[in-house]
Amino acid sequence: MYLLCARKPITRSSVRFLTFDAAKQPRIRIGSTAPNFVAPSTVGDLDFYKYLGNSWGVLFSHPADFTPVCATELGEFASLKSEFDTRNVKLIGLSADDLTKHVNWVKDIQDISLGGKKFNFPILSDTKKEVAFLYDMVTEEAFRNINKGPIATIRSLFIIDPTKKVRLVMTYPPSVGRNTHEVLRVIDSLQTGDKLGVVTGVNWKKGDDVIIPPSLSDEAAKEKFGNFKKVKPYLRYASTKK
Incomplete structure (x- = not known):
């Protein structure tokens, strides 16, 4: 089970069970405070705010494991992790499948894109689509069909700054792979703009x-x-x- 909260520290009193009601769905826009959450991941239960600390973050999502476009994306982000590290950016992936599938999919990604090197950032397991709901990745119509297969709209990417503000939102169709160098370019622009x-x-x-x-x-x-x-x-x- 996920522990979710939009803006409050995570405590037992702040835990709430999400109902997938479009009227109650957070609206994530540029300038929104990125909602916090605790969710299972390939590195254990992950508190999003604690994971980011004082770093920038890139959160990007996938509708299912063992999908060809998503596999290439995760591999390329992993191969460029040192570039994100130099910019004080932490990567975190998300897929709507379970952790057992994640573990096996990571092995494929290591083989496809990393030459057998170890995959190097966490992937969230969002089987109940709760983080996807919290980050406004999925429509109400999609939630009506939540148990009928992959939800194609879980293809969003967020750049989040150290104050936990959302600085960029991009949502891709399932047929189009992301441009990782564009993500780096945007981060360079945002950091340069903030500094100068x-x-x-x-x-x-x-x-x-x-x-x-x-x-x-x-x-x-x-x-x-x-x-x-x-x-x-x-x-x-x-x-x-x-």
Whole structure:
């Protein structure tokens, strides 16, 4: 059984049993506080907030084990774990199958993508779709068919910052594999923006020029960034390279 709570510390008094009622489903948007939960995982029962600590997090979900697209995704995230580590980001997967299946699926993923190396981050078991409900991954209609096979809508990815705020939400169709490098690019952009008070343009990647927000005057921008390129009054580029 899962222990779930949206914003309160996990205690016996805060445990509640979820009914899959669309009117009661949390609405997860950019800026929402990521709901906490305790759920079984491949590394034991996992308290989400404690697992993240002061790190960023990427939570991404799958409707079932032994699915081809999802297997490639988990393998690629695992192979790039060192890249996420350098950005202070913790990975956590989720699948709506049980832990026994997870263990065997991980063996396949190690063979497919990791050259036999050990899989290196936890996968939640969400057999009752309760974390999926808590994170608004599944529609009310899907819950009416909850015991009739995989729920294709459990294909969401969340980037969560150290304050437990949701910074990005992406939901993929089952036929389209995620772009792990896009997830890294977004994290680089968010972390750069938080640090420097800037935004980033189309196809931006780490090291490229950033955009100075219109709220900053030219004088303040020059003091902060030195020389900058002014394309339009509202579009000004600055370098982050020293």
